[in-house]
Amino acid sequence: MARVYNFNAGPAALPLPVLEKAQAEMLDIAGSGMSVMELSHRSKDFQAIIDAAEAGVRKLLGVSDDYAVLFMQGGASLQFASIPMNLRRPGKSADFVDTGSWASKAIKEAKVTGGVNVVWSGKEESYMRTPKPEELNFSADAEYVHICSNETIGGIRFPEFPKTNVPLIADMSSEIMSRAIDVNQFGMIYAGAQKNIGPSGLALVIIRKDLIERTPENVPIFLRYKTHADEGSLYNTPNTWGIYIVKLITDWMESIGGIAGMQKINEGKAGKLYSVLDSSNFWKAPADKASRSIMNVVWRLPSEELEAKFVSEAKNAGMIGLKGHRSVGGIRASIYNAVPVEAIDALIAFMKDFESKNG
Amino acid sequence: MARVYNFNAGPAALPLPVLEKAQAEMLDIAGSGMSVMELSHRSKDFQAIIDAAEAGVRKLLGVSDDYAVLFMQGGASLQFASIPMNLRRPGKSADFVDTGSWASKAIKEAKVTGGVNVVWSGKEESYMRTPKPEELNFSADAEYVHICSNETIGGIRFPEFPKTNVPLIADMSSEIMSRAIDVNQFGMIYAGAQKNIGPSGLALVIIRKDLIERTPENVPIFLRYKTHADEGSLYNTPNTWGIYIVKLITDWMESIGGIAGMQKINEGKAGKLYSVLDSSNFWKAPADKASRSIMNVVWRLPSEELEAKFVSEAKNAGMIGLKGHRSVGGIRASIYNAVPVEAIDALIAFMKDFESKNG
Numbered sequence: 001m002a003r004v005y006n007f008n009a010g011p012a013a014l015p016l017p018v019l020e021k022a023q024a025e026m027l028d029i030a031g032s033g034m035s036v037m038e039l040s041h042r043s044k045d046f047q048a049i050i051d052a053a054e055a056g057v058r059k060l061l062g063v064s065d066d067y068a069v070l071f072m073q074g075g076a077s078l079q080f081a082s083i084p085m086n087l088r089r090p091g092k093s094a095d096f097v098d099t100g101s102w103a104s105k106a107i108k109e110a111k112v113t114g115g116v117n118v119v120w121s122g123k124e125e126s127y128m129r130t131p132k133p134e135e136l137n138f139s140a141d142a143e144y145v146h147i148c149s150n151e152t153i154g155g156i157r158f159p160e161f162p163k164t165n166v167p168l169i170a171d172m173s174s175e176i177m178s179r180a181i182d183v184n185q186f187g188m189i190y191a192g193a194q195k196n197i198g199p200s201g202l203a204l205v206i207i208r209k210d211l212i213e214r215t216p217e218n219v220p221i222f223l224r225y226k227t228h229a230d231e232g233s234l235y236n237t238p239n240t241w242g243i244y245i246v247k248l249i250t251d252w253m254e255s256i257g258g259i260a261g262m263q264k265i266n267e268g269k270a271g272k273l274y275s276v277l278d279s280s281n282f283w284k285a286p287a288d289k290a291s292r293s294i295m296n297v298v299w300r301l302p303s304e305e306l307e308a309k310f311v312s313e314a315k316n317a318g319m320i321g322l323k324g325h326r327s328v329g330g331i332r333a334s335i336y337n338a339v340p341v342e343a344i345d346a347l348i349a350f351m352k353d354f355e356s357k358n359g
Numbered sequence: 360m361a362r363v364y365n366f367n368a369g370p371a372a373l374p375l376p377v378l379e380k381a382q383a384e385m386l387d388i389a390g391s392g393m394s395v396m397e398l399s400h401r402s403k404d405f406q407a408i409i410d411a412a413e414a415g416v417r418k419l420l421g422v423s424d425d426y427a428v429l430f431m432q433g434g435a436s437l438q439f440a441s442i443p444m445n446l447r448r449p450g451k452s453a454d455f456v457d458t459g460s461w462a463s464k465a466i467k468e469a470k471v472t473g474g475v476n477v478v479w480s481g482k483e484e485s486y487m488r489t490p491k492p493e494e495l496n497f498s499a500d501a502e503y504v505h506i507c508s509n510e511t512i513g514g515i516r517f518p519e520f521p522k523t524n525v526p527l528i529a530d531m532s533s534e535i536m537s538r539a540i541d542v543n544q545f546g547m548i549y550a551g552a553q554k555n556i557g558p559s560g561l562a563l564v565i566i567r568k569d570l571i572e573r574t575p576e577n578v579p580i581f582l583r584y585k586t587h588a589d590e591g592s593l594y595n596t597p598n599t600w601g602i603y604i605v606k607l608i609t610d611w612m613e614s615i616g617g618i619a620g621m622q623k624i625n626e627g628k629a630g631k632l633y634s635v636l637d638s639s640n641f642w643k644a645p646a647d648k649a650s651r652s653i654m655n656v657v658w659r660l661p662s663e664e665l666e667a668k669f670v671s672e673a674k675n676a677g678m679i680g681l682k683g684h685r686s687v688g689g690i691r692a693s694i695y696n697a698v699p700v701e702a703i704d705a706l707i708a709f710m711k712d713f714e715s716k717n718g
Contacts, residue, residue, distance in 0.1 A: 008398075011396060011397060011398060019396075022385060023386065026378055026382035033677070034362070037553075037558040038370060074595075201601055220439075220440035221467070222436050222439065237434055
């Protein structure tokens with residue numbers, strides 16, 4: 001068995017110690033004589049797991065009791081629909097910042113059910129940067145402001161988050177728990193788990209408790225945040241396996257120094273890679289430097305032929321997931337929390353060798 | 360490591376060979392060097408898994424090309440909301456048969472967004488039976504008829520399904536793939552996976568393709584069946600782990616003779632258990648005999664004290680999940696596909712011993 005270096009954009013690499021623990025416990029979790037998948041979600045054994053997962057998230061991100069922490073299904077894509085249904089009351093509108101593919105998808109979904117103001121768009125600049133604070137003029141009567149804090153496809157992020165008078169809502173799917181944030185700056189944070197904190201099929205929602213009460217009466221019961229908050233994410237059967245993996249990942253993150261430790265490692269990994277990209281004209285990283293993501297590093301080679309060769313030879317060398325998104329081409333290395341430093345070192349060694357042979 | 364006999368109502372027992380295979384492949388699926396959780400949902404490796412899962416479902420249940428097979432998130436509970444949003448057009452109503460807790464939950468959710476006709480309810484009879492065909496007078500203009508084909512809490516099922524002029528929609532969460540059915544009798548079948556075909560966090564939807572076109576325009580993109588059907592359940596990142604387990608389970612079911620083999624085993628397991636319950640006045644199985652579920656067997660003992668003692672001593676003997684649902688009390692053994700015959704034999708031996716000591 002040879003494990004590869006996994007640069008997938010998501011679902012993505014998981015920490016090896018987490019996989020090994022899940023493997024060891026597969027037939028018997030905590031002496032129960034059952035797989036975690038076979039536990040009743042109403043059992044004490046599972047309650048201990050979901051409580052630990054929530055406590056792990058709260059501790060790592062510093063989430064106060066003013067916020068509910070929910071484990072939901074449907075990924076970020078269901079949140080694109082749920083947020084306007086719950087938080088944008090009839091006849092009102094919400095502000096959106098369009099920084100790329102994921103922000104656009106949220107906008108498209110929100111338009112189906114009501115008013116949307118796109119207050120800034122990077123589309124004409126090919127989504128190479130996030131906006132500066134002075135470029136953002138929010139609507140006075142917006143119900144909320146929505147951003148995607150890190151765009152996986154363009155490889156850009158908000159270095160700092162906009163100041164808003166209304167609740168700020170952020171899709172953090174591709175960077176949740178990768179750097180320190182002040183949760184209190186947000187009305188709501190959400191993330192599909194499959195990039196940084198778990199497997200696919202699970203979404204983490206952190207929502208200020210007063211917002212939970214905003215939902216109009218005609219919203220289906222299942223789609224109301226209050227339904228899940230009132231029942232501790234157990235209104236219906238949750239993704240128990242996914243929550244278990246989140247619990248293992250929060251344990252793993254604590255063991256390596258929490259968010260502060262993780263951020264330091266992540267900045268080191270991204271810094272090394274951007275240094276190589278900046279060191280030669282062979283590589284071109286199109287994202288604006290101030291907006292560079294530390295999770296998704298995107299670059300081009302002198303030709304599409306060389307890019308295809310790079311991806312193919314990297315794969316043969318045990319490095320997978322390096323092909324850029326089909327909408328922008330090029331190369332993309334997604335270097336989430338679970339991608340180890342040695343994967344970056346291997347990639348850089350491969351890049352230097354590739355450049356020497358093809359440059 | 361001692362595995363227990365697991366009579367949980369859901370999440371429930373999984374086949375041991377499935378767990379062992381998932382364990383063996385945890386760090387490396389199909390020579391990819393990755394866990395299945397680490398595969399891109401756009402990769403060939405994952406496409407092979409979801410294709411195999413769909414093919415397995417289609418073969419086992421005999422699903423024709425007139426139907427889409429979808430792997431969705433949110434369990435049956437999200438379907439309770441999605442079905443009326445998609446299939447009950449504005450100003451119209453749908454017929455519901457109220458056979459218990461789960462049918463009622465579907466009714467409650469459907470009422471939030473539009474017209475509901477409850478054409479029959481077993482509530483006043485404490486949900487001890489499903490209706491006879493002649494008791495069902497459907498509305499001429501209903502958009503569809505909704506049933507829950509097997510109620511886990513009351514332990515009752517439809518021995519045969521109602522004949523309807525409009526699409527029949529069945530929540531089969533607690534009996535999917537446990538007995539032969541004619542899919543062509545239904546407009547749609549859906550099931551949370553966590554009882555008979557996989558882990559929680561996944562819902563199987565089998566929907567007639569013409570119905571997919573019915574959705575009103577104001578339904579959010581994510582909540583439209585067409586969105587997921589058009590993209591082969593890959594509109595967004597699905598629950599890849601759950602789909603993988605479904606694939607392993609359909610393989611396992613094929614290996615033991617498909618639905619016909621499974622049904623024979625299930626009828627044998629349930630028959631043995633009901634025989635014991637019918638053999639003595641110590642036990643009382645309240646469900647009407649014609650409506651008896653072969654998945655969830657519910658019974659009472661002479662007193663609540665004896666019931667508590669039964670559950671407690673069974674647990675000490677390695678049999679868990681036997682406490683009846685809090686809304687009805689008593690004992691419940693959920694004996695889904697993955698509960699082996701030896702678990703039933705162990706339970707029966709325990710019951711005979713318990714009766715001899717306490718009868």
